[in-house]
Amino acid sequence: MANFVALLIAGLATGALYALVAVGFTLLWQTSQTINFAQGEFVMLPAFFMLAAMHAGLPFWAAILVGLALSVAILGFAFKRLLVDPMLRHGVLPLAIATMALSTFLKESVKTFYSAEASPFPSIAPDAYLHLFGLSVSWQNIVVLGVAIAAVVALQFLLQRTRTGRQMQAAAQNPTVARILGVPVERMILYTFLINGALVALASLLISPIYLAKFSNGDTLGLAAFIAAIVGGFNQIRGAIVGGLLLGIVDNLSAAYISTQYRGAIPLCLLIVIILFRPNGLLGRAEERTV
Template identity: 70%
Template sequence: MAEILQLVIAGLATGAIYALAAIGFTLLWQTSQTINFAQGEFVMLPAFFALVAMNWFGWPFWLSCLVAILVSVLLLGMVFKVIVVDPMLKQGVLPLVISTIALGLLLREGAKDFYSAEAQPFPYIFPDRQVSVLGVQLSLSQIGVLLIALAVIAALQLFLSRTRTGRQMQATAQNPTVARILGVPVERMILYTFIINAALAAMASLLISPIYLAKFSNGEHLGLAAFVAAIVGGFNQVRGAIAGGLLVGVIDNLAAAYVSTGYRQSVPLILLVLFILFRPQGLLGRREERAV
C-alpha cells in the first residue's frame, strides 16, 4: 500500500509537469487553431538554455533559470508566433502542422549538434532528500515540484478567470469573431497565449529535467505525454488538461513499476486510444459542434 502511495505521489509530481505542457498545448489550440507538434521540444529546450547560461557563461543556477524562462518567452513564444505561425495561418492547417513538425526536428537536432548528444545532469531546485511520513517515503523534491506546478496552474486559473486580460483571452479562445466585435484586441490576446505557453513549457522543462536529465531526444516522450494529457482531459478545456496531466503522470509511474520496461511506454497510449473510443470529448470536455 505504502509503495503504491509513493508511486502515486511521484506520478502526481510528473503529472503536474505534464499538465503544464498540456495546458499550453490546449491554449494554443483554442486561440489560434495551432496544433503544436513541437510542444515536446518546447519542454526539452529551456533546460538547455539554463545549461548554456550556467556552463558557458558561469552564471548562478537561479539566474540561469530566470534567463531560461525569459529566452523561452522570447524565442518559443514571440519569435515562434511571428516567424513560424503568423505567415502560416492563412495557408491552412496542414502547412502549419508540417512546419511545427519541422520545427521540432530543428530544435531537437539543434540541441544535439550545438550542445551535446549525451544526457546532461540538471540540478534539483529542491534538495533531493527523502522524508518519512507515516511510513511512506516521500521525496522532498517531488513534493516541491508538485507544489510549484500546482501554484503555477492556480495562478494561471486566477489570471484567466479574475483579470480583465484573462477574460479577454478566454473570449478570444471561445469565439474570436465575437470577441473582436466586442472590442477585445484579439491579436494581442493570441500573442499572450503564445507567451504563456512558452513560460509554462519553460517551467515544465526546469522541473522535469532533474528527473529525466536534459537530453535532446526527451521531446518525443514529453510531447506524447502532453498530447495524451490534453486529449484525455478534453481538448478544449484548461481544467481538463490539468486532470489529464495528473492522470497520465500517475498511470505512467504505475506502469513503470508494474509493466515490463519494454512496454511501459505504451500504457499512456492505450489510455489515449481507450478515451478516443469511449469518451472522445475527454474527461471534462464538451462535444464540439461542427461548422459548415
C-alpha cells in the same frame, strides 16, 4: 500499500509535469488552432538556455531568469511571428507538419551546437527524502508537484479573475464576437504564446534535474502532452490538467503492476476506451461544426 502510495505520488508528480506542458499545448490550440508537435522540444530547450547562461558565469537564479526570458522571447514571440502567423489561415495540418520540422530543427541544433551527451542540471529541490507516516517521499516529487500546482493555480487566476484573462477566453471562444466587442484578439493570441513560453521554461526547470538535460528529452514529453491534452478534451484547460495527472498515474501504476513490456501501450489503450465513450474527451465540449 506503502509501495502503492509511493507509486501514486511519483505518478502524480510526473502527471503534474505532463499537465503543465499539456496546458500550454491546449492554450495554443484554443486561441490559434496550433497543434504544436514541437512542444516536447520546447521543454527540452530552456534547460540549455539556463546551462549556457551558467557557463557564462551567472549564478543559478539569474540563469533561471535568463532562461525564462529567452524562452518567452524565442519559443513564445518568435515562434508565433515567424512560423505560426504566416500559416494560420491555411488549416491545421500544414502548421502541425511545420512544427514537426521545427522539433527536428531544435533537437538537431542542440545536438550539433551544444552537446550530444546528457548534461547534469542543478535541482531546485534538496536531494533527500521526506519521511511521513511510514512513507518516504522524495523532495524532488514534492517540489515538482508544488510548483506545478502553483503555476496552474496562478494561470487559472489570470484567466478567470483578471480582465486580460477574460479577454483571452473571449478571444478563444469566439474571435469574431470578441473583436466586435473591442477585444484586441491578435494581442490575446500573442499572450497565450508568451504564457506557453513561460510554462515550458518552468517545466524544463523541473524536469531537467530528473532526466538530465539532453537533446532528445522532448520525444516522450511532447507525445505525453499531446495525449494528455486530447484525453482531457483539447479545448479545456481543466481537461489538460486532469488528462496529465491521469496519464502520469496510469503510466506509473501499469508499469509496476501489469507489464513493463507493454508500458507504453497500456495507458494508450485505457485512454482509447475513454475517448470512445466520451468522444470529446473527459471534460471537453463538443466543438461546433459548420454545415
